[in-house]
Amino acid sequence: MSTIEFQHVRKIYPKATTAALADISLTINRGEFVILLGPSGCGKTTLMKMINRLIEPSSGTILLDGVDIQTVNATKLRQQIGYVIQQVGLFPHMTVAENIAVVPKLLGWPKAKIQSRIDELLSLIQLDPAQFRHRYPAQISGGQAQRVGLARALAADPGVMLMDEPFGAIDAITRTILQDEMLRIQQQLHKTIVFVTHDVEEALRLADKIAILHEGTIVQYDTPLNLLRNPANQYVAELLGADDLLRRLSLIQVRHVLQPLPKSYVASLTTIESSHNLRDGLNQLLASSNDQLLVVEHNQPIGMLSLAAIHAYLHPEVINERHR
Numbered sequence: 626m627s628t629i630e631f632q633h634v635r636k637i638y639p640k641a642t643t644a645a646l647a648d649i650s651l652t653i654n655r656g657e658f659v660i661l662l663g664p665s666g667c668g669k670t671t672l673m674k675m676i677n678r679l680i681e682p683s684s685g686t687i688l689l690d691g692v693d694i695q696t697v698n699a700t701k702l703r704q705q706i707g708y709v710i711q712q713v714g715l716f717p718h719m720t721v722a723e724n725i726a727v728v729p730k731l732l733g734w735p736k737a738k739i740q741s742r743i744d745e746l747l748s749l750i751q752l753d754p755a756q757f758r759h760r761y762p763a764q765i766s767g768g769q770a771q772r773v774g775l776a777r778a779l780a781a782d783p784g785v786m787l788m789d790e791p792f793g794a795i796d797a798i799t800r801t802i803l804q805d806e807m808l809r810i811q812q813q814l815h816k817t818i819v820f821v822t823h824d825v826e827e828a829l830r831l832a833d834k835i836a837i838l839h840e841g842t843i844v845q846y847d848t849p850l851n852l853l854r855n856p857a858n859q860y861v862a863e864l865l866g867a868d869d870l871l872r873r874l875s876l877i878q879v880r881h882v883l884q885p886l887p888k889s890y891v892a893s894l895t896t897i898e899s900s901h902n903l904r905d906g907l908n909q910l911l912a913s914s915n916d917q918l919l920v921v922e923h924n925q926p927i928g929m930l931s932l933a934a935i936h937a938y939l940h941p942e943v944i945n946e947r948h949r
């Protein structure tokens with residue numbers, strides 16, 4: 626896990642008349658899942674590729690764990706940073722196992738350690754090692770290839786993962802499955818992740834924090850919940866569709882509006898998984914005879930979801946007025 630800090634970073638491409646990125650200052654804390662979100666051409670990819678020095682800034686400084694990345698050898702730097710792109714880029718003449726082993730081999734790991742790491746990663750991405758180890762990229766599906774790309778990027782246990790629209794070319798159903806997997810893997814590994822997307826739903830679903838870009842600047846940088854509740858301006862509100870209340874409910878996980886578990890509660894309450902969204906929660910509340918649900922994670926109760934909490938989430942101003 627690593628911290629990434631941009632200090633007054635600018636990028637003007639040769640012959641360009643305007644800056645692709647203008648004076649970016651941004652801190653990505655260790656273990657955070659940060660999404661760069663914005664329309665085509667706003668500078669997301671440029672910003673991300675500066676972290677592994679595929680693109681160099683025109684001015685400003687980028688620190689990785691406090692060290693200026695300009696002072697680090699670019700190849701060494703890239704070995705500490707996992708990189709996943711949309712078109713996976715698996716080597717077609719190598720098996721799944723050989724693809725995953727690329728960076729550990731470069732780093733000179735002993736053979737036995739590489740073999741056990743391959744099995745460990747295949748299990749993590751839920752591909753049976755016995756079945757998939759020896760297949761070639763042409764013999765697996767697009768979604769499976771994307772998972773192998775993720776395993777390859779994770780192979781040498783990098784502190785930082787850069788993900789450039791990794792699920793962009795995948796059908797909607799597989800995409801949702803891969804997003805769920807990503808959340809599960811992140812709960813286990815706590816990597817510092819920088820993830821580029823122009824898909825608002827994907828961003829709200831996955832991110833701890835979202836940096837919203839517009840024409841080379843960061844307009845707002847906050848948690849999904851705060852962005853939806855307090856969009857900085859009309860651009861952010863429209864991009865996120867913050868005005869559509871039911872849509873907002875479907876984009877927020879129950880765990881974000883959890884109330885503490887009381888000392889005693891009715892054990893027969895209907896339960897809901899913390900990763901489900903508030904719209905599911907509302908539907909279940911309306912279908913049950915109680916005004917509260919028991920929120921569970923790994924089958925353990927962790928809190929409550931009430932109608933009042935959903936109302937308070939949608940209308941924070943009412944609560945604020947009451948407390949004045």
Ligand SMILES: Nc1ncnc2c1ncn2[C@@H]1O[C@H](COP(=O)(O)OP(=O)(O)OP(=O)(O)O)[C@@H](O)[C@H]1O
Nearest residue numbers: 638639641645664665666667668669670671672823
């Ligand atoms: N190599 C380059 N030379 C000149 N201009 C470039 C280059 N790469 C990107 N740009 C310009 O810089 C701006 C930001 O591009 P960037 O690729 O970072 O945007 P993006 O938000 O990632 O877009 P997309 O979602 O379409 O990939 C755009 O105006 C783009 O045209």
